[in-house]
Amino acid sequence: MSFDAIVVGARVAGSPTAMLLARHGHRVLLVDKATFPSDVLSTHLLHVPAMACLREWGLLDAVVATGAPPHERFTMDFGPFTIAGPPPAVDGVAHPYCVRRTRLDKILVDAARAAGAEVREGFAVDGLLRDDTGRVTGVTGPDGPVEAKLVIGADGLRSIVARETGAGTYHDTPSLTACYYAYYRGVSGPGAEIYQLGDRAVVVFPTNDGLACVFVACPIERFHEFRTDVEGHYLEAISRVPALAARVAAGERVERIRGTADVPNFFRESSGPGWALVGDAGYHKDPCMASGITDAFVCARLLADAVHAALSGDPDGERELDAAVAGYVRARDERFLPALRLTCQLASMEPPSPETAALFATIAASPAESTRFFGVLQGSTPIPSYFDPANIGRIMSGAS
Numbered sequence: 001m002s003f004d005a006i007v008v009g010a011r012v013a014g015s016p017t018a019m020l021l022a023r024h025g026h027r028v029l030l031v032d033k034a035t036f037p038s039d040v041l042s043t044h045l046l047h048v049p050a051m052a053c054l055r056e057w058g059l060l061d062a063v064v065a066t067g068a069p070p071h072e073r074f075t076m077d078f079g080p081f082t083i084a085g086p087p088p089a090v091d092g093v094a095h096p097y098c099v100r101r102t103r104l105d106k107i108l109v110d111a112a113r114a115a116g117a118e119v120r121e122g123f124a125v126d127g128l129l130r131d132d133t134g135r136v137t138g139v140t141g142p143d144g145p146v147e148a149k150l151v152i153g154a155d156g157l158r159s160i161v162a163r164e165t166g167a168g169t170y171h172d173t174p175s176l177t178a179c180y181y182a183y184y185r186g187v188s189g190p191g192a193e194i195y196q197l198g199d200r201a202v203v204v205f206p207t208n209d210g211l212a213c214v215f216v217a218c219p220i221e222r223f224h225e226f227r228t229d230v231e232g233h234y235l236e237a238i239s240r241v242p243a244l245a246a247r248v249a250a251g252e253r254v255e256r257i258r259g260t261a262d263v264p265n266f267f268r269e270s271s272g273p274g275w276a277l278v279g280d281a282g283y284h285k286d287p288c289m290a291s292g293i294t295d296a297f298v299c300a301r302l303l304a305d306a307v308h309a310a311l312s313g314d315p316d317g318e319r320e321l322d323a324a325v326a327g328y329v330r331a332r333d334e335r336f337l338p339a340l341r342l343t344c345q346l347a348s349m350e351p352p353s354p355e356t357a358a359l360f361a362t363i364a365a366s367p368a369e370s371t372r373f374f375g376v377l378q379g380s381t382p383i384p385s386y387f388d389p390a391n392i393g394r395i396m397s398g399a400s
């Protein structure tokens with residue numbers, strides 16, 4: 001059987017893409033070398049726009065039912081000042097949540113299956129099929145060759161679809177940080193806590209099962225020193241926030257500390273004859289904005305809409321399909337380039353300029369302005385308009 005689309009990778013980028021295409025009536029095969037439920041390296045905050053996507057897709061109740069608590073407020077402590085408050089609601093959805101990937105990804109893959117996608121777990125793609133023009137026409141894996149009009153790589157940072165198509169990267173910045181996290185019982189507060197203190201960031205995200213995910217990042221230059229004593233350096237970073245250190249000391253760590261320094265920042269060429277990339281495979285960045293899942297949802301919707309429109313126009317129109325996928329990539333880059341730049345700026349952990357420090361202090365003094373600022377971090381307020389000189393002038397003048 002030939003499919004309209006094969007989606008390689010069934011997590012936060014792949015499953016929604018497959019689900020949306022299947023709901024439009026297209027024949028979709030969704031494969032992953034993993035089986036579900038299973039975990040992945042991620043601290044898994046879902047910003048409000050991601051929760052709004054889940055609501056639109058009819059999955060909000062299932063995700064909330066996992067028992068992860070709503071984050072009623074964000075606290076960003078920069079030392080001299082703290083920006084705190086609730087993030088802005090999006091489409092009637094008020095709170096971010098931090099949902100374990102074991103739960104979230106299972107809900108998403110089941111939703112793709114329920115939508116009519118054929119799902120094969122434990123299916124490792126080991127190559128791509130091509131016709132004599134070089135067009136990608138399918139994948140090879142444990143069940144032999146499988147054909148499709150479009151192969152979508154939702155297969156993460158080390159994407160095999162990207163490797164096999166020779167997709168290059170652009171707007172590259174190498175890894176700027178090393179990141180470590182663990183889960184604690186007895187540490188959760190009422191929301192997300194982010195401490196940016198010198199050359200360490202410390203983050204607390206309350207999550208499922210009464211646990212908190214406690215995350216520490218250091219500049220990449222400190223990675224080798226950090227890994228000589230991961231636990232010691234991890235706890236030293238937390239000790240820079242004495243009240244949190246006391247909670248962590250009184251709490252109980254229930255899982256090992258996990259970490260990575262493999263967090264490069266780039267867009268990757270994400271379209272070509274018969275293929276596309278979505279999620280981390282096509283757009284990867286440092287986790288400091290905790291936006292990989294939110295962005296993957298948005299891109300899944302952009303790609304599925306583009307592919308659906310092309311397949312509905314002329315189901316055999318290869319040129320239309322390729323043009324539609326190229327249009328998705330342009331829309332993705334236009335939307336996310338400012339976020340990629342801001343991510344690199346934050347991940348550099350350089351002290352803010354005096355102008356930025358003054359801006360942040362002014363924002364911190366106003367609850368309404370703090371909520372607007374969180375709109376930038378969660379991706380619901382466009383970055384260029386927020387940092388536009390006229391808007392900065394408005395903030396600094398104290399106008400509402």
Ligand SMILES: Cc1cc2nc3c(=O)[nH]c(=O)nc-3n(C[C@H](O)[C@H](O)[C@H](O)COP(=O)(O)OP(=O)(O)OC[C@H]3O[C@@H](n4cnc5c(N)ncnc54)[C@H](O)[C@@H]3O)c2cc1C
Nearest residue numbers: 009012013033042043044045125155156279280290292293
């Ligand atoms: C330390 C850390 C903290 C983070 N914290 C957050 C956060 O708080 N919030 C947030 O939004 N984002 C966070 N992120 C980013 C987020 O985890 C990613 O953006 C997200 O996982 C990307 O999802 P994806 O579906 O594109 O890829 P992945 O989650 O990487 O999934 C790719 C899938 O493809 C499958 N696959 C790969 N190769 C093959 C193959 N050959 N055949 C078949 N299947 C294959 C894999 O098995 C995997 O299941 C964090 C990342 C890191 C590293």
